Amino acid sequence: MDHQPLRGQRALVTGANSGIGEGVARALGAAGAAVVVNFVSKPDAAAKIADEIKANGMDALAIRADVSKEAEVEAMFAEMERAWGGIDILVNNAGLQRDAPVTTMTIEQWNTVLGVNLTGTFLCSRAAARSMIQRGLRPEISRAAGKIICISSVHEVIPWAGHVNYAASKGGLGMFMKSLAQELAPHRIRVNSIAPGAIMTPINRDAWDTPEALGKLLRLIPYGRIGLPEDIGKVVAFLASDDADYIHGQTIYVDGGMTLYPEFAHGG
Numbered sequence: 001m002d003h004q005p006l007r008g009q010r011a012l013v014t015g016a017n018s019g020i021g022e023g024v025a026r027a028l029g030a031a032g033a034a035v036v037v038n039f040v041s042k043p044d045a046a047a048k049i050a051d052e053i054k055a056n057g058m059d060a061l062a063i064r065a066d067v068s069k070e071a072e073v074e075a076m077f078a079e080m081e082r083a084w085g086g087i088d089i090l091v092n093n094a095g096l097q098r099d100a101p102v103t104t105m106t107i108e109q110w111n112t113v114l115g116v117n118l119t120g121t122f123l124c125s126r127a128a129a130r131s132m133i134q135r136g137l138r139p140e141i142s143r144a145a146g147k148i149i150c151i152s153s154v155h156e157v158i159p160w161a162g163h164v165n166y167a168a169s170k171g172g173l174g175m176f177m178k179s180l181a182q183e184l185a186p187h188r189i190r191v192n193s194i195a196p197g198a199i200m201t202p203i204n205r206d207a208w209d210t211p212e213a214l215g216k217l218l219r220l221i222p223y224g225r226i227g228l229p230e231d232i233g234k235v236v237a238f239l240a241s242d243d244a245d246y247i248h249g250q251t252i253y254v255d256g257g258m259t260l261y262p263e264f265a266h267g268g
């Protein structure tokens with residue numbers, strides 16, 4: 001098995017300075033890709049991850065951009081284009097939560113979540129698709145002209161009370177990804193999503209940082225452990241590689257069985 005299946009490829013991971021994005025950036029670097037580590041805050045964390053990828057022999061760049069802002073996204077892709085001449089792999093990972101009961105949810109909470117999780121994915125995918133189409137196939141590098149991978153969530157299909165903005169953004173991502181996959185297939189651009197379950201990152205700290213919270217969370221995970229960023233990183237590296245060349249328009253759930261309706265193991 002080829003241990004560096006992404007050799008010669010250029011990747012951009014949004015929100016890559018912590019959590020799942022960090023795990024994905026590291027996994028793509030380990031698989032041989034040059035990686036843009038996008039961030040919006042905590043530049044030191046992004047620089048450290050880029051430095052560590054470089055120390056392992058791959059090229060890396062930390063680039064700041066708020067993915068919900070069109071001009072910032074365009075500037076980031078222009079910088080990547082200048083540095084490396086194009087993009088082969090886009091991972092739309094940047095995402096956040098602003099939780100509230102619907103009756104008190106503010107328009108800011110709604111817009112922030114939809115802006116980053118959904119509009120950000122549109123803006124980055126548009127920029128990547130333009131570049132991939134312009135450059136076309138490079139068969140010596142990959143069987144696809146480009147790969148776009150969205151980091152969705154189990155809440156693409158599991159309703160989530162108290163989180164209508166987040167669940168709506170991930171549900172929307174499902175149809176965005178499939179429609180984009182249909183549209184870009186003739187250009188040989190592969191588009192897929194990975195839907196993580198509960199992964200131990202800052203976004204859900206409240207759900208795992210006390211034994212009580214963790215115990216409650218584990219009741220929702222049949223496989224009996226919380227996920228780690230590397231669980232997602234490894235699947236992204238596979239999905240971006242030619243080993244996954246015939247996977248197109250799919251959401252792959254990486255969730256320890258969270259989508260198996262675990263309550264029904266002992267009920268119904």
Ligand code: BGC
Pocket residue numbers: 097152153154155196197198199203204207
């Ligand atoms: C959310 C986490 C949550 C997980 C499982 C993710 O998409 O961001 O906060 O723990 O889904 O419910």
